[in-house]
Amino acid sequence: MTATTQNRTGSAGLESADTDGSAHSGGSRLRIWIDGRVVDTPDEARVSALDHGLVVGDGVFEALKVTAAGPFAVQRHLDRMTRSARALGLPDPDHQTVRSAIEAVLAGREWAEGKIRITYTGGHGPLGSQAAYGPQTLIVAAEPREVSPAITTIATAPWRRNEHGALTGVKSTSYAENVRGLAYAHHHGASEAIFLNTAGNVCEGSGTNVFCVYGDRVVTPPLSAGPLAGITRELLLEWCAIEEADLTPTEAAQADEVFLTSSMRDVQAVRRWDELEYGAPGRITTQLAAEFARHSSDLIDP
Template identity: 40%
Template sequence: MTTLVWAGGLLRAEDEPIVRAGDHGWTVGDGVFETMEVVGGRAFALRRHLKRLAYSAARMGMPPIDEDAVREAIGEVLAAGTGLTRLRVTVSSGPGPMSSARGGGPHTIVVTANDGPALTECRAVRVPWRRNERSPIAGVKSTSYAENVVMMEFARSRGADEALMANTHGHLCEGTASNILIERGDEIVTPPLASGCLPGIVRGLALEWGSDAAIPIRAAAPGELDMAVLDEVIAGDAFAAVTSSTRRVQPLTALDGALVGRGPLLERLAQVFDDRAALDADPAPRHSK
């Protein structure tokens, strides 16, 4: 797998040291990031990703990120490679003290891209831990990702590649790297942002483009989706899919070790998403739900 790296204004060798030992992103996870699909040499939904990057930084109390610098770095990385499939922008608060207190910056910006294969299916498990919807970084794409690492190792130990969790109320929330959609009855519903889930880029586009295509899809009311809805998925009375920039709209093939079926509305939504994405590689942001 080929990996390209941009840092400090220059393209770098993959194994070249690029972060200071005292960088707050390294020492305490004080940073934000975005992962994007690369299609035909372009970062998909770039405007939306950059808007969320700025939102995450603001929620973290970081100074505003220089969007022009990020765009320039992305352009240099994409121009330097062929066959790239995934791009990540990581921004930390920069050098800081050996404590939780933040330093004075400047930001550390790193852009990486590779040509790794796309994920082709999702095998998920439920985890015993919960997302804190009252956390100061709930809904933020933060580099403080240790919770997700623990959950993913739990999933991998059980032959899965995604972990699904509840929030503190026991309501369905999200996956470690994805949002979740449930096809139940004659509609598709997804946990609301009030559940503590990330405002996923593909989640938002699925809601918009699905509605445009007259697919019955909506954000659930707070508390509407209990974790028990996943028992309905295993029983075949409901269906599930995950959404992310690396999966798009991807139906679950297994849940807690049991094979599960694909819902017709979710399969239609996946096709609608692919068709719309082929027509518009950088859809303008709309209001999140």
């Protein structure tokens, strides 16, 4: 690794632009399924002011990419959504209904690369933290996206993840902590914030998993460290030789390469982490990115 000290300008610049792949398209290119019907504008897709997903964040979600071949890894995302729903005490979402909604919002699309957001909440509930009454709310939305760049920069957030919390490992709609972390990263000229956990070890990004490379050895924090079980992370662990181990900030700083994974970023090399710089993309990151691209192009629903 080449490590140099770099002065921060405090200006986000180009690297503060959203890199989750969302095109912010709106209009007729955005399609939303809600209550069994498809609408083309957000104003037509309304939920109750008493929806528990709005009132207390009692809901879960999934975001998955769409390519020319179709939506990627749908079943894995549905399985994770079910695990998240069970963790919140919500009934299992109906997978076939979600799949039908995905087909509906993608029907007749004029774009190849896109994003699907699936939101599932407790539905109507009290103005407090008691259980929702239901029935549950399901929303599936799709829009085109710009493919994420191959290289990015990251910044360490000043807040810690609780690896023992009730929402650890749950992809909950209670996402304000991530919103704040991402804003911090943008303010510091980065596209992603990296959180440590309460033990002081590397945990995850606001919407990504983190990997460090030491020679030919690739390491990512274990789920016991508190990160979300990312779908791209899961597939890389199945397809490639990668270790799970706790990483201290000092150990992470000694890495030869660092990369992120997520459903929108795939395998994304890190050029700068705070003041540390890397020759990105490195050899191993390039190999793993190619391996992931090869497997994912062969298997649309691995």
